Amino acid sequence: MVANQRIIEQAKTQGRTVLTELESKQLLKEAGINVVETRLATSREEAMTIAKQLGFPVVLKIASPDVVHKSDAGGVKLGLRTSKQAGKAYDDIIAAIGEKYPQAVIQGVSVQKMARPGVEVIIGMSQDAQFGPVLMFGLGGILVEVLKDVSFRIVPLEKRDAAEMIREIKGYPVLEGYRGREKVDIAYLEDMLLKVSNFVEKNPEIKELDLNPVFAYSDGAIAVDARVILEVEEKK
Ligand code: ADP
Ligand code: MG
Numbered sequence: 372m373v374a375n376q377r378i379i380e381q382a383k384t385q386g387r388t389v390l391t392e393l394e395s396k397q398l399l400k401e402a403g404i405n406v407v408e409t410r411l412a413t414s415r416e417e418a419m420t421i422a423k424q425l426g427f428p429v430v431l432k433i434a435s436p437d438v439v440h441k442s443d444a445g446g447v448k449l450g451l452r453t454s455k456q457a458g459k460a461y462d463d464i465i466a467a468i469g470e471k472y473p474q475a476v477i478q479g480v481s482v483q484k485m486a487r488p489g490v491e492v493i494i495g496m497s498q499d500a501q502f503g504p505v506l507m508f509g510l511g512g513i514l515v516e517v518l519k520d521v522s523f524r525i526v527p528l529e530k531r532d533a534a535e536m537i538r539e540i541k542g543y544p545v546l547e548g549y550r551g552r553e554k555v556d557i558a559y560l561e562d563m564l565l566k567v568s569n570f571v572e573k574n575p576e577i578k579e580l581d582l583n584p585v586f587a588y589s590d591g592a593i594a595v596d597a598r599v600i601l602e603v604e605e606k607k
Contacts, residue, residue: 489586
């Protein structure tokens with residue numbers, strides 16, 4: 372909780388409401404939510420060293436509160452297999468972001484483990500004017516962006532809400548192992564939803580949350596991207 376408060380306070384001091392992926396993952400990890408191990412590099416050399424420590428393959432991503440859609444801006448490099456590749460990816464990301472967002476405040480580049488592919492799902496939270504914090508669950512990927520196949524429940528979630536919201540999406544058969552795909556560990560996802568609900572309840576200063584995507588497996592699930600947005604502080 373102490374580290375959580377520090378991350379949130381630091382953002383507030385800097386006058387920002389958007390937490391970077393790295394900061395968001397730190398908060399979530401402390402809440403017991405499984406996230407890909409992610410560290411910050413502030414130089415090409417550091418990126419190479421961290422990559423070696425984590426073990427290949429790795430993923431590098433821009434760490435900036437001003438770049439929300441990281442891959443659109445050339446800010447994500449997947450499947451890097453050597454420290455040389457990681458070093459080059461560091462330089463490429465900094466160059467691409469510098470060109471596209473010359474005003475962006477850049478913390479550095481995050482270096483993370485490349486998670487093995489799974490069934491992509493999304494977990495989100497937004498504030499409803501009437502109901503307060505509401506959790507969302509859905510399948511990830513382009514199809515779902517088009518079809519908007521998602522379910523919602525008001526926070527705090529009961530065990531039963533978590534079970535229902537997973538089963539009521541139209542794409543549920545996909546999670547049960549559609550056409551030879553991996554059958555997903557539903558109980559683990561239910562538990563993840565409950566943990567997110569709990570996390571949101573305990574941190575009322577969080578306005579929005581996005582775990583997009585979470586890779587779901589036959590034995591667990593892991594968030595590979597995360598974004599937290601804080602409530603704007605009212606001036607006293
Ligand atoms: P964006 O800000 O564009 O949403 P993401 O962090 O979600 O950036 O990365 C884009 C895509 O790259 C993800 O949807 C996922 O498919 C893949 N990806 C990102 N991080 C990882 C990782 N650590 N391991 C495996 N795949 C990843
Ligand atoms: Mg994402």
